Amino acid sequence: MNETFSLYRLQQLDSQRVQRLKRIKQIDKIIASDIALLRAQSVVRKAMEALAENEQMLQENSRKLDEKVLKRKLTQAKLFGGKISATKELQDLQAESEALARAIKVLEEEEMNLFVVNEARQSTKAKAETELQNIRNQKASENSKLLGERENLKAQLPKINSQREALHAQLSPEVLEEYTTLFKSKGGVAVAEIFDGGCRVCGVDLSPTEVQQASNPNVIIKCKSCGRILYKI
Numbered sequence: 001m002n003e004t005f006s007l008y009r010l011q012q013l014d015s016q017r018v019q020r021l022k023r024i025k026q027i028d029k030i031i032a033s034d035i036a037l038l039r040a041q042s043v044v045r046k047a048m049e050a051l052a053e054n055e056q057m058l059q060e061n062s063r064k065l066d067e068k069v070l071k072r073k074l075t076q077a078k079l080f081g082g083k084i085s086a087t088k089e090l091q092d093l094q095a096e097s098e099a100l101a102r103a104i105k106v107l108e109e110e111e112m113n114l115f116v117v118n119e120a121r122q123s124t125k126a127k128a129e130t131e132l133q134n135i136r137n138q139k140a141s142e143n144s145k146l147l148g149e150r151e152n153l154k155a156q157l158p159k160i161n162s163q164r165e166a167l168h169a170q171l172s173p174e175v176l177e178e179y180t181t182l183f184k185s186k187g188g189v190a191v192a193e194i195f196d197g198g199c200r201v202c203g204v205d206l207s208p209t210e211v212q213q214a215s216n217p218n219v220i221i222k223c224k225s226c227g228r229i230l231y232k233i
């Protein structure tokens with residue numbers, strides 16, 4: 001069995017696999033970190049919060065208004081009910097009724113203001129939502145291309161993996177471990193071709209003996225300079 005050829009082939013497959021996985025990761029990142037989309041989402045969220053805050057103020061104002069209106073009705077009922085005749089008490093009730101009328105007026109004015117603000121905030125929210133939808137539609141077409149590429153890359157992986165597994169089975173565990181360690185530590189290039197009498201990766205010149213040894217399919221020799229497994233095509 002030609003171990004160095006198997007290793008060389010394994011490296012090609014491993015490189016293809018690494019390239020595809022890298023690109024898949026990159027695509028996922030592009031899709032996830034879409035700045036325009038994140039910004040539009042944030043604008044919608046803020047618009048919703050502002051509207052909710054105003055609606056709460058409206059509710060609170062309305063509650064206070066109802067309370068004052070009811071209180072004033074009761075005061076007026078007492079005032080004109082005819083059961084109270086003491087001048088001082090009637091004067092107090094009159095003053096209370098007037099104070100309540102003033103408070104009601106203030107609350108009614110505040111309610112009007114809050115309605116105006118509410119309308120503006122509703123419109124801001126609707127605009128932000130439309131903008132977000134537009135960006136989503138635009139991104140959907142852009143992303144569909146990327147997602148198509150991603151699917152395609154993913155679909156290639158099982159074939160690459162089964163070929164890798166077949167080669168793993170052919171290699172001795174020691175050689176495979178050595179290769180794996182080199183692949184990780186040498187930037188994804190564990191096997192270096194011999195080119196023009198030298199190591200193709202680091203460029204060092206090899207002696208004729210080394211080149212000859214590397215030509216023997218059953219001997220694994222490494223580059224004296226970069227430490228990679230040498231392979232003679």
Ligand SMILES: [Zn+2]
Nearest residue numbers: 199202223226
């Ligand atoms: Zn080298």
